[in-house]
Amino acid sequence: xxxxxxxxxxxxxxxxxxxxxxxxxxxxxxxxxxxxxxxxxxxxxxxxxxxxxxxxxxxxxxxxxxxxxxxxxxxxxxxxxxxxxxxxxxxxxxxxxxxxxxxxxxxxxxxxxxxxxxxxxxxxxxxxxxxxxxxxxxxxxxxxxxxxxxxxxxxxxxxxxxxxxxxxxxxxxxxxxxxxxxxxxxxxxxxxxxxxxxxxxxxxxxxxxxx
Amino acid sequence: xxxxxxxxxxxxxxxxxxxxxxxxxxxxxxxxxxxxxxxxxxxxxxxxxxxxxxxxxxxxxxxxxxxxxxxxxxxxxxxxxxxxxxxxxxxxxxxxxxxxxxxxxxxxxxxxxxxxxxxxxxxxxxxxxxxxxxxxxxxxxxxxxxxxxxxxxxxxxxxxxxxxxxxxxxxxxxxxxxxxxxxxxxxxxxxxxxxxxxxxxxxxxxxxxxxxxxxxxxxxxxxxxxxxxxxxxxxxxxxxxxxxxxxxxxxxxxxxxxxxxxxxxxxxxxxxxxxxxxxxxxxxxxx
Numbered sequence: 091x092x093x094x095x096x097x098x099x100x101x102x103x104x105x106x107x108x109x110x111x112x113x114x115x116x117x118x119x120x121x122x123x124x125x126x127x128x129x130x131x132x133x134x135x136x137x138x139x140x141x142x143x144x145x146x147x148x149x150x151x152x153x154x155x156x157x158x159x160x161x162x163x164x165x166x167x168x169x170x171x172x173x174x175x176x177x178x179x180x181x182x183x184x185x186x187x188x189x190x191x192x193x194x195x196x197x198x199x200x201x202x203x204x205x206x207x208x209x210x211x212x213x214x215x216x217x218x219x220x221x222x223x224x225x226x227x228x229x230x231x232x233x234x235x236x237x238x239x240x241x242x243x244x245x246x247x248x249x250x251x252x253x254x255x256x257x258x259x260x261x262x263x264x265x266x267x268x269x270x271x272x273x274x275x276x277x278x279x280x281x282x283x284x285x286x287x288x289x290x291x292x293x294x295x296x297x298x299x300x301x
Numbered sequence: 302x303x304x305x306x307x308x309x310x311x312x313x314x315x316x317x318x319x320x321x322x323x324x325x326x327x328x329x330x331x332x333x334x335x336x337x338x339x340x341x342x343x344x345x346x347x348x349x350x351x352x353x354x355x356x357x358x359x360x361x362x363x364x365x366x367x368x369x370x371x372x373x374x375x376x377x378x379x380x381x382x383x384x385x386x387x388x389x390x391x392x393x394x395x396x397x398x399x400x401x402x403x404x405x406x407x408x409x410x411x412x413x414x415x416x417x418x419x420x421x422x423x424x425x426x427x428x429x430x431x432x433x434x435x436x437x438x439x440x441x442x443x444x445x446x447x448x449x450x451x452x453x454x455x456x457x458x459x460x461x462x463x464x465x466x467x468x469x470x471x472x473x474x475x476x477x478x479x480x481x482x483x484x485x486x487x488x489x490x491x492x493x494x495x496x497x498x499x500x501x502x503x504x505x506x507x508x509x510x511x512x513x514x515x516x517x518x519x520x521x522x523x524x525x526x527x528x529x530x531x532x533x534x535x536x537x538x539x540x541x542x543x544x545x546x547x548x549x550x551x552x553x554x555x556x557x558x559x560x561x562x563x564x565x566x567x568x569x570x571x572x573x574x575x576x577x578x579x580x581x582x583x584x585x586x587x588x
Contacts, residue, residue, distance in 0.1 A: 128366060135365050140358030153362060160369050228348060232355040241352045260353035285314035292349040300348055
């Protein structure tokens with residue numbers, strides 16, 4: 091079986107290839123051009139919203155948190171020093187907002203219910219077919235809505251620390267160094283945390299998906 | 302699984318992510334070729350990564366940006382606040398300029414202090430007999446009181462009208478100007494910096510001031526741009542440009558009506574009827 095790990099996954103909007111456009115938009119915004127900020131939002135809203143959804147596991151929460159994130163960006167952009175990439179800075183704000191939101195919801199005994207992946211009624215409440223590691227069409231199966239719903243549920247069961255690194259690495263395709271910058275950790279810590287997170291998720295999926 | 306597996310197991314993720322150095326990577330590959338257990342682990346971890354990669358993310362709602370802009374506008378700082386903030390951040394970024402500003406303020410205050418009449422008075426007082434100098438303080442206070450009383454009387458002479466509240470004791474109009482304390486909450490985004498103050502005194506001394514205040518109070522014109530002209534104002538909304546004016550005679554009548562009714566009309570339409578404002582309308586040419 092040959093599965094190629096994509097370093098960067100396309101996720102709705104195209105990721106800016108160069109950092110210049112962001113810097114240019116920021117500079118124009120700081121000079122008072124509101125439209126430049128709107129363009130920044132449009133180029134990042136899907137990624138931020140998607141990550142919020144995967145961390146919180148709820149569409150409404152994702153929208154609320156994503157709005158808060160861009161509101162923070164709007165207010166704090168003047169203080170953005172440009173010593174890291176804008177996307178790194180944005181991810182840092184995103185992760186922090188999601189963490190705070192999860193803490194808040196945790197205190198209120200909130201349990202996520204609304205899912206984009208639309209749980210499909212399947213016998214025993216689980217996906218009917220399981221992937222064997224020899225399956226050549228594993229990728230196709232993983233694209234199915236019900237499989238994604240299961241994966242999301244298992245991601246939600248992970249520790250917060252594990253959830254964020256695995257999403258930043260495998261969903262967002264960020265490098266170890268970028269993740270270290272975003273989370274304020276040493277690269278070595280990120281490496282071992284990613285590995286532990288994958289082992290934990292693997293163990294959860296193994297029971298129900300990989301046979 | 303053989304004993305050397307432990308060493309490789311912890312490196313599997315780095316191997317999958319192609320983060321191992323060339324030498325370790327070679328070692329790993331030769332180990333994997335002999336170890337079915339580790340091979341199986343690699344496959345399962347890769348499948349786990351793939352499961353996360355394949356997650357299809359929802360797109361942000363189509364009204365995401367417009368909702369955000371609404372929230373930004375709701376939290377927009379008062380006009381002027383941004384200027385102060387940028388001045389402050391500029392000074393913070395230029396410590397020398399900050400020092401210069403402080404020294405300038407000190408020198409200015411010092412020079413001003415030396416030539417200010419109050420200082421001269423104090424000096425004269427100090428040269429007087431000590432008892433007299435000591436007495437001068439109460440004297441000054443009495444003089445101030447007189448000054449305050451003067452101001453109070455002047456204030457009373459100008460009709461003071463609470464907005465949409467119980468009429469205050471009637472006061473006669475002695476001057477063709479009005480000071481109307483109103484709440485700025487109804488005035489929309491263009492309210493001046495004193496928004497926190499519950500009531501702010503608006504002075505209606507000219508046709509321009511009257512028309513601008515009437516326009517600002519009108520919810521229809523909340524987002525409009527207002528340009529003062531001599532007899533009133535030009536008001537530009539998204540679709541229409543209005544030229545709203547009032548003749549001198551009508552202006553004087555309007556002041557009389559305001560002082561009688563103790564309130565301003567709530568809308569321009571109402572003001573057109575009661576004050577006979579002249580309104581010219583044309584489509585916004587910039588639209």
